[in-house]
Amino acid sequence: MTKQNLMVSDANPALNMAISASVSNSSIFTATAHKPLPMPSAYIPITRRKVLKNLEINACVDSMRASSPTHPKSTPSRAEEHSSWILHHPSALDMFEQIIDASKGKQIVMFLDYDGTLSPIVNDPDRAFMSDQMRKTVRKLAMSFPTAIVTGRCRDKVYSFVRLAELYYAGSHGMDITGPTTSSKYNKGSKAEAILFQPANEFLPMIDEVYRVLVEKTKSTPGAMVENNKFCVSVHYRCVDEKKWSELAHQVKSVLKEYPKLRLTQGRKVFEIRPTIKWDKGKALEFLLESLGFANCADVFPVYIGDDRTDEDAFKKLRDRGQGLGILVSKFPRDTCASYSLQEPEEVKDFLQRLVEWKQASQRTCSK
Numbered sequence: 001m002t003k004q005n006l007m008v009s010d011a012n013p014a015l016n017m018a019i020s021a022s023v024s025n026s027s028i029f030t031a032t033a034h035k036p037l038p039m040p041s042a043y044i045p046i047t048r049r050k051v052l053k054n055l056e057i058n059a060c061v062d063s064m065r066a067s068s069p070t071h072p073k074s075t076p077s078r079a080e081e082h083s084s085w086i087l088h089h090p091s092a093l094d095m096f097e098q099i100i101d102a103s104k105g106k107q108i109v110m111f112l113d114y115d116g117t118l119s120p121i122v123n124d125p126d127r128a129f130m131s132d133q134m135r136k137t138v139r140k141l142a143m144s145f146p147t148a149i150v151t152g153r154c155r156d157k158v159y160s161f162v163r164l165a166e167l168y169y170a171g172s173h174g175m176d177i178t179g180p181t182t183s184s185k186y187n188k189g190s191k192a193e194a195i196l197f198q199p200a201n202e203f204l205p206m207i208d209e210v211y212r213v214l215v216e217k218t219k220s221t222p223g224a225m226v227e228n229n230k231f232c233v234s235v236h237y238r239c240v241d242e243k244k245w246s247e248l249a250h251q252v253k254s255v256l257k258e259y260p261k262l263r264l265t266q267g268r269k270v271f272e273i274r275p276t277i278k279w280d281k282g283k284a285l286e287f288l289l290e291s292l293g294f295a296n297c298a299d300v301f302p303v304y305i306g307d308d309r310t311d312e313d314a315f316k317k318l319r320d321r322g323q324g325l326g327i328l329v330s331k332f333p334r335d336t337c338a339s340y341s342l343q344e345p346e347e348v349k350d351f352l353q354r355l356v357e358w359k360q361a362s363q364r365t366c367s368k
Ligand SMILES: O=P(O)(O)OC[C@H]1O[C@H](O[C@H]2O[C@H](CO)[C@@H](O)[C@H](O)[C@H]2O)[C@H](O)[C@@H](O)[C@@H]1O
Pocket: 113, 114, 115, 116, 120, 121, 122, 123, 124, 125, 128, 150, 151, 152, 153, 154, 227, 229, 234, 236, 238, 267, 268, 269, 270, 272, 308, 310
């Protein structure tokens, strides 16, 4: 076996580098000549496939750790890192006036993620309730601006938490979109009134099947939880001992091997299994803007608020369109395409409340 044998052109570059580094450090190979040294007798040859698989799992576990970091005590360097991050992603509350100025003359359209944005993160996904105060604020928001919930959750489930008929809902990472069921000034006469958009319909039987297989496969891992989100499946590891994460990653990956039409992404202590179709929260945002009659419109100002990696598709979409802005909900510095930040759902509520108050005040001024 030579170092060359281990280089894989079709794998991702980071993985290639990891393989290369791991092999160079394994003491079986010289770094420069690429010639194998004599193997110690006790050396058990590892197949290329196994090396790759282990590296892939290690990379996956690293990514699991990064997906919802629990941060150690703050240190001066961490504080410095935070201040520099805040400079680039200032608080949307502190920058409220500037945000309003940027939206002048444009229709604000609100997009809200659910978990970690409208409701605090909790251990049990079935108990991620939003507060009554938050519900009241979101209701007022929807009376002031077209408002959509964009979530990885199954649409019915998120509706059972939010319980507001005047909103648009994009469930299953945007693969299940509906318009408001009560009429409001923002849906009269638009085609949004009758929206039901499900671009991954043909995957329903496969998702049901993979859900059942995953439940069976992961039941030996204490704390693992599988959630059927209709057009996608979540495998939660928030309550799984970190020592068992690689076991769980193995289980999930071994199941997915049999389903090449499904792909794996990660959220906050959760694996997301979804169809390989080119659809995500960013596409859902674009679809909703179009449904609202804002396709190719310069006078629209979409604001997307979210906390998850999957929200980055929407932040990026806004960047690419050069319209509106993204607000990341996070207490910690993170790579993001969002322009602003808020620390937690409580701050999201305050921001939404200020938007409502600003809108009410500007309507009063106009009617004078
Ligand atoms: O797009 P979102 O609305 O943010 O949904 C993403 C996932 O959210 C839920 O999981 C997350 O919240 C749980 C409750 O606080 C928490 O226990 C879990 O660790 C988080 O990942 C939901 O259960 C998933 O199905 C969504 O995909």
